[in-house]
Amino acid sequence: MISVLVVDDHRTFAEALALALEGDRGFDVRVATSGEEAMDLSRAERADVVLMDVRMPGMSGIEAIRRLRAQDPGSRIVVVSGFEDDLIKAQALDAGAVGYISKQTPVEELPQLIRRAHDGEALLDRSEAVRLLRVLHHRRHQDSTERMRANRLTGRQIEILQLFADGLTAPEISERLDMSPLTLRTHMQNILTRLGVHRKEDAIVLAIRHGKISAQG
Numbered sequence: 001m002i003s004v005l006v007v008d009d010h011r012t013f014a015e016a017l018a019l020a021l022e023g024d025r026g027f028d029v030r031v032a033t034s035g036e037e038a039m040d041l042s043r044a045e046r047a048d049v050v051l052m053d054v055r056m057p058g059m060s061g062i063e064a065i066r067r068l069r070a071q072d073p074g075s076r077i078v079v080v081s082g083f084e085d086d087l088i089k090a091q092a093l094d095a096g097a098v099g100y101i102s103k104q105t106p107v108e109e110l111p112q113l114i115r116r117a118h119d120g121e122a123l124l125d126r127s128e129a130v131r132l133l134r135v136l137h138h139r140r141h142q143d144s145t146e147r148m149r150a151n152r153l154t155g156r157q158i159e160i161l162q163l164f165a166d167g168l169t170a171p172e173i174s175e176r177l178d179m180s181p182l183t184l185r186t187h188m189q190n191i192l193t194r195l196g197v198h199r200k201e202d203a204i205v206l207a208i209r210h211g212k213i214s215a216q217g
Contacts, residue, residue: 001026001027001028002026002027002028002048002049002114002115002118003027003028003029003030003045003046003047003048003049004018004021004027004028004029004030004047004048004049004050004051004114005029005030005031005032005038005041005042005047005049005050005051006018006021006029006030006031006032006051006080007031007032007033007034007035007037007038007050007051007052007053007056007061007064008031008033008051008053008056008080009033009034009053009055009056009057010033010053011031011033013103014031014032014033015031017051017080017107017110018030018031020107020110021110021111021114024111026111026115027111027114030045030047034056034057034058034059035056035058035059035060035061035063035064035067036058036059038050038052038064038068039059039064039067039068039071042068042071042072042075043071046072046075047075048076048118049076049077049078049114049117049118050068050075050076050077050078051078051079051080051101051114052064052065052077052078052079052080052092052097053079053080053081054079054081054083054088054092055081055083061079061081061092062088062091062092062095063095065077065079065092065095065096065097066095066096068096069095069096075096076098076117076118076120077096077097077098078097078098078099078100078101078113078114078117078123079092079097079099079100079101080101080102080103081100081101081102081103082102082103082104084102086132086135087135087136087139089132090132090133090135090136090139091136093124093129093132093133093136094133094136098117098121098122098123098124099113099117099122099123099124100123100124101113101123145196146195146196146206146209146210147210149194149195149196149206150195150206150207150210150212151210152194153191153194153195153207153212156187157187157190157191157194158207158212158213159177160173160177160184160187160188160191161191161203161204161207161212161213162213162214163176163177164200164204165204165207165208165213165214165215170184170185188200188203191203195207
């Protein structure tokens with residue numbers, strides 16, 4: 001018997017998948033509906049193979065993979081997700097997952113994939129794994145560059161971006177800061193240049209992403 005832990009915040013999906021796998025008679029399946037519950041169950045009884053969703057409230061699937069691997073370096077974790085996103089796949093692989101299965105995969109194919117994971121096979125070929133890790137490296141480099149640019153914003157520039165994020169118009173900001181429209185436009189052009197973006201909206205998103213301003217105001 002191969003023990004399997006299905007982790008998905010949609011209980012109906014998780015239980016349906018567990019039922020389908022138990023019908024194979026080769027699996028002993030448990031269900032967790034959060035990363036936190038998966039950690040608790042794994043501490044109580046190690047699963048041979050973990051099928052992990054990535055988008056869940058609370059602890060993300062990526063973080064759960066990382067913690068489960070730290071808790072048990074030998075654990076075999078396979079992502080099962082409806083998101084066909086290279087970055088998500090790359091993050092899962094980097095966290096320690098051994099493969100990625102789409103939720104669109106026919107259920108009759110899952111037992112063989114689980115057995116392959118259990119037997120130590122990687123469910124991604126080497127060239128695909130290398131490609132995905134390059135995607136992750138590129139994103140990390142991009143994040144590092146953005147963070148460096150965001151850290152160069154002045155206090156006044158951050159204040160202006162926050163007011164725009166709060167929904168104020170340019171005339172309202174000019175009035176509140178006792179600043180001429182021309183001066184405000186100059187500040188915004190300097191902000192765009194400093195952040196390496198072309199639109200005010202992109203500047204706001206970047207500043208929020210790196211903690212310089214709040215989406216809530």
